[in-house]
Amino acid sequence: GAVVSQHPSWVICKSGTSVKIECRSLDFQATTMFWYRQFPKQSLMLMATSNEGSKATYEQGVEKDKFLINHASLTLSTLTVTSAHPEDSSFYICSARPRDSYNEQFFGPGTRLTVL
Amino acid sequence: AQSVTQPDIHITVSEGASLELRCNYSYGATPYLFWYVQSPGQGLQLLLKYFSGDTLVQGIKGFEAEFKRSQSSFNLRKPSVHWSDAAEYFCAVAPNYGGSQGNLIFGKGTKLSVKP
DSSP states (O other): OOOEEEEOSEEEEOTTOOEEEEEEESSSOEEEEEEEEEOTTOOEEEEEEEETTSOOEEOTTOOTTTEEEEEEETTEEEEEEOSOOGGGOEEEEEEEEETTOSSOOEEOOOEEEEEO | OOEEEOOOSEEEEETTSOEEEOOEEEOSSOOEEEEEEEOTTOOEEEEEEEOSSOSEEEOGGGOEEEEEGGGTEEEEEESSOOGGGOEEEEEEEEOEETTEEOOOEEOOOEEEEEEO
Protein backbone atom coordinates (compact mmCIF):
# COMPACT_ATOMS: atom_id res chain seq x y z
CA GLY A 1 0.00 0.00 0.00
CA ALA A 2 0.81 3.73 0.01
CA VAL A 3 2.13 3.95 -3.53
CA VAL A 4 2.77 7.27 -5.23
CA SER A 5 3.41 7.47 -8.94
CA GLN A 6 4.77 10.24 -11.11
CA HIS A 7 4.40 10.74 -14.81
CA PRO A 8 6.45 11.13 -16.84
CA SER A 9 9.54 9.63 -15.27
CA TRP A 10 11.68 11.74 -17.55
CA VAL A 11 11.08 14.49 -20.07
CA ILE A 12 13.21 16.51 -22.45
CA CYS A 13 11.82 19.75 -23.79
CA LYS A 14 12.88 22.83 -25.67
CA SER A 15 13.47 26.12 -23.91
CA GLY A 16 10.31 28.19 -23.72
CA THR A 17 7.87 25.30 -23.65
CA SER A 18 5.74 24.21 -20.70
CA VAL A 19 5.91 20.82 -19.07
CA LYS A 20 3.32 19.17 -16.85
CA ILE A 21 4.25 16.56 -14.27
CA GLU A 22 1.60 14.43 -12.59
CA CYS A 23 1.72 13.00 -9.11
CA ARG A 24 -0.84 10.36 -8.15
CA SER A 25 -1.56 8.51 -4.94
CA LEU A 26 -2.60 5.11 -6.24
CA ASP A 27 -4.13 3.43 -3.22
CA PHE A 28 -4.95 6.19 -0.79
CA GLN A 29 -6.46 9.63 -0.68
CA ALA A 30 -4.04 12.47 -0.10
CA THR A 31 -5.27 15.74 1.28
CA THR A 32 -1.79 17.19 1.06
CA MET A 33 0.88 16.74 -1.57
CA PHE A 34 4.35 18.19 -1.61
CA TRP A 35 6.64 19.08 -4.48
CA TYR A 36 10.41 18.95 -4.09
CA ARG A 37 13.28 19.81 -6.34
CA GLN A 38 16.63 18.08 -6.23
CA PHE A 39 19.73 19.34 -8.00
CA PRO A 40 22.53 16.88 -8.83
CA LYS A 41 24.31 15.66 -5.72
CA GLN A 42 22.12 17.92 -3.58
CA SER A 43 19.38 17.42 -1.06
CA LEU A 44 15.68 17.82 -1.62
CA MET A 45 14.30 21.32 -1.36
CA LEU A 46 10.62 21.81 -0.71
CA MET A 47 9.06 23.95 -3.43
CA ALA A 48 5.42 24.01 -2.41
CA THR A 49 2.67 22.33 -0.47
CA SER A 50 -0.67 21.73 -2.08
CA ASN A 51 -3.91 20.94 -0.37
CA GLU A 52 -6.81 19.47 -2.27
CA GLY A 53 -9.19 22.15 -3.44
CA SER A 54 -7.13 25.13 -2.37
CA LYS A 55 -4.20 27.16 -3.60
CA ALA A 56 -0.70 25.86 -3.11
CA THR A 57 1.62 27.35 -0.53
CA TYR A 58 4.99 28.15 -2.05
CA GLU A 59 8.29 28.26 -0.23
CA GLN A 60 10.27 31.45 -0.21
CA GLY A 61 12.11 32.01 -3.47
CA VAL A 62 9.90 29.75 -5.56
CA GLU A 63 8.10 31.57 -8.37
CA LYS A 64 4.45 30.59 -8.21
CA ASP A 65 3.80 31.88 -11.73
CA LYS A 66 6.53 29.68 -13.10
CA PHE A 67 5.73 26.54 -11.15
CA LEU A 68 1.98 26.12 -11.32
CA ILE A 69 0.55 23.57 -8.94
CA ASN A 70 -2.93 22.15 -9.12
CA HIS A 71 -4.41 19.68 -6.65
CA ALA A 72 -7.80 19.06 -8.17
CA SER A 73 -8.59 15.75 -6.51
CA LEU A 74 -7.58 13.68 -3.52
CA THR A 75 -5.38 11.50 -5.68
CA LEU A 76 -3.83 13.87 -8.18
CA SER A 77 -1.57 16.90 -8.08
CA THR A 78 0.14 18.44 -11.06
CA LEU A 79 3.19 20.64 -11.38
CA THR A 80 3.49 22.68 -14.57
CA VAL A 81 6.82 24.28 -15.32
CA THR A 82 5.91 27.20 -17.55
CA SER A 83 8.27 28.65 -20.14
CA ALA A 84 10.97 26.26 -19.07
CA HIS A 85 14.61 27.25 -19.32
CA PRO A 86 17.79 25.20 -18.95
CA GLU A 87 18.18 26.30 -15.34
CA ASP A 88 14.88 24.56 -14.59
CA SER A 89 16.47 21.24 -15.44
CA SER A 90 16.30 19.18 -12.30
CA PHE A 91 14.83 16.13 -10.60
CA TYR A 92 11.33 16.84 -9.34
CA ILE A 93 9.90 14.62 -6.63
CA CYS A 94 6.43 14.66 -5.16
CA SER A 95 5.15 13.18 -1.95
CA ALA A 96 1.68 12.63 -0.60
CA ARG A 97 0.25 12.61 2.91
CA PRO A 98 -2.67 10.26 3.46
CA ARG A 99 -6.00 11.75 4.38
CA ASP A 100 -6.11 10.11 7.79
CA SER A 101 -2.51 10.74 8.76
CA TYR A 102 -0.73 13.73 10.18
CA ASN A 103 2.79 12.35 10.20
CA GLU A 104 3.41 10.26 7.13
CA GLN A 105 4.55 11.13 3.64
CA PHE A 106 5.05 8.76 0.76
CA PHE A 107 7.34 9.71 -2.07
CA GLY A 108 6.99 9.28 -5.78
CA PRO A 109 9.86 7.98 -7.94
CA GLY A 110 10.67 11.42 -9.32
CA THR A 111 10.69 13.07 -12.74
CA ARG A 112 13.88 14.06 -14.49
CA LEU A 113 13.37 17.27 -16.47
CA THR A 114 15.96 18.35 -19.03
CA VAL A 115 15.44 21.63 -20.82
CA LEU A 116 17.50 22.14 -23.94
CA ALA B 1 15.90 27.90 12.18
CA GLN B 2 15.62 24.17 12.02
CA SER B 3 18.44 22.37 10.29
CA VAL B 4 19.80 18.91 9.67
CA THR B 5 23.48 18.13 9.41
CA GLN B 6 24.95 15.05 7.85
CA PRO B 7 28.68 15.60 8.36
CA ASP B 8 29.84 12.86 6.01
CA ILE B 9 29.36 13.56 2.31
CA HIS B 10 30.73 10.22 1.15
CA ILE B 11 31.53 7.03 3.01
CA THR B 12 33.06 3.85 1.64
CA VAL B 13 32.84 0.59 3.55
CA SER B 14 33.70 -2.97 2.71
CA GLU B 15 30.93 -5.45 2.15
CA GLY B 16 30.17 -7.18 5.43
CA ALA B 17 31.53 -4.34 7.53
CA SER B 18 29.42 -2.35 9.93
CA LEU B 19 28.05 1.06 9.04
CA GLU B 20 27.13 4.19 10.92
CA LEU B 21 25.82 7.32 9.21
CA ARG B 22 25.66 10.43 11.32
CA CYS B 23 22.83 12.89 11.59
CA ASN B 24 22.46 15.88 13.90
CA TYR B 25 19.57 18.26 14.02
CA SER B 26 18.85 21.67 15.37
CA TYR B 27 15.37 22.12 16.74
CA GLY B 28 13.88 23.43 19.94
CA ALA B 29 11.82 20.39 20.77
CA THR B 30 11.93 16.75 19.80
CA PRO B 31 10.96 16.55 16.16
CA TYR B 32 9.89 13.64 14.07
CA LEU B 33 13.01 11.97 12.67
CA PHE B 34 13.43 9.98 9.48
CA TRP B 35 16.01 8.20 7.39
CA TYR B 36 15.43 7.77 3.67
CA VAL B 37 17.44 5.98 1.00
CA GLN B 38 17.65 7.02 -2.62
CA SER B 39 19.10 4.91 -5.39
CA PRO B 40 20.38 6.74 -8.50
CA GLY B 41 17.57 8.32 -10.48
CA GLN B 42 14.96 7.08 -8.05
CA GLY B 43 12.66 8.58 -5.47
CA LEU B 44 13.01 8.18 -1.73
CA GLN B 45 12.29 5.08 0.26
CA LEU B 46 11.64 5.35 3.99
CA LEU B 47 14.05 3.22 6.02
CA LEU B 48 12.76 4.09 9.46
CA LYS B 49 11.26 6.84 11.56
CA TYR B 50 11.13 7.99 15.15
CA PHE B 51 8.11 9.70 16.61
CA SER B 52 8.28 8.82 20.30
CA GLY B 53 8.90 5.95 22.69
CA ASP B 54 11.83 3.57 22.42
CA THR B 55 14.84 5.52 21.24
CA LEU B 56 16.24 2.58 19.27
CA VAL B 57 14.24 2.21 16.10
CA GLN B 58 14.31 -0.77 13.78
CA GLY B 59 13.76 -0.25 10.08
CA ILE B 60 13.72 -2.15 6.85
CA LYS B 61 16.69 -3.87 5.22
CA GLY B 62 18.37 -4.49 8.58
CA PHE B 63 18.87 -0.81 9.43
CA GLU B 64 18.39 0.71 12.84
CA ALA B 65 18.78 4.19 14.28
CA GLU B 66 19.14 5.56 17.76
CA PHE B 67 17.72 8.86 18.92
CA LYS B 68 19.90 10.60 21.47
CA ARG B 69 18.21 13.67 22.81
CA SER B 70 21.27 14.92 24.68
CA GLN B 71 23.29 14.92 21.47
CA SER B 72 20.47 15.93 19.12
CA SER B 73 21.48 12.99 17.00
CA PHE B 74 19.75 10.24 15.08
CA ASN B 75 22.51 8.06 13.67
CA LEU B 76 21.76 5.23 11.27
CA ARG B 77 23.46 1.88 11.70
CA LYS B 78 23.71 -1.48 10.05
CA PRO B 79 25.82 -4.34 11.42
CA SER B 80 26.77 -5.84 8.06
CA VAL B 81 26.59 -3.90 4.82
CA HIS B 82 25.58 -5.53 1.54
CA TRP B 83 26.63 -4.34 -1.90
CA SER B 84 23.01 -3.45 -2.62
CA ASP B 85 23.10 -0.88 0.18
CA ALA B 86 25.18 1.45 -2.00
CA ALA B 87 22.99 4.54 -2.38
CA GLU B 88 22.41 8.04 -1.07
CA TYR B 89 21.04 8.31 2.46
CA PHE B 90 19.10 11.29 3.70
CA CYS B 91 18.26 12.18 7.26
CA ALA B 92 15.18 14.34 7.68
CA VAL B 93 13.34 16.02 10.50
CA ALA B 94 9.87 17.45 10.76
CA PRO B 95 8.51 19.69 13.50
CA ASN B 96 6.12 18.03 15.90
CA TYR B 97 3.06 20.24 16.29
CA GLY B 98 1.38 18.31 19.04
CA GLY B 99 1.13 15.14 17.00
CA SER B 100 0.87 16.81 13.63
CA GLN B 101 3.91 16.75 11.41
CA GLY B 102 5.33 19.89 9.89
CA ASN B 103 7.23 19.99 6.63
CA LEU B 104 10.24 17.75 6.16
CA ILE B 105 13.69 19.28 6.30
CA PHE B 106 16.38 17.19 4.69
CA GLY B 107 20.07 16.92 5.32
CA LYS B 108 22.45 17.13 2.37
CA GLY B 109 22.79 13.39 2.21
CA THR B 110 25.58 10.86 2.60
CA LYS B 111 26.63 8.78 -0.35
CA LEU B 112 27.49 5.22 0.60
CA SER B 113 29.84 3.19 -1.56
CA VAL B 114 30.44 -0.50 -0.84
CA LYS B 115 33.71 -2.22 -1.70
CA PRO B 116 33.61 -5.89 -2.63
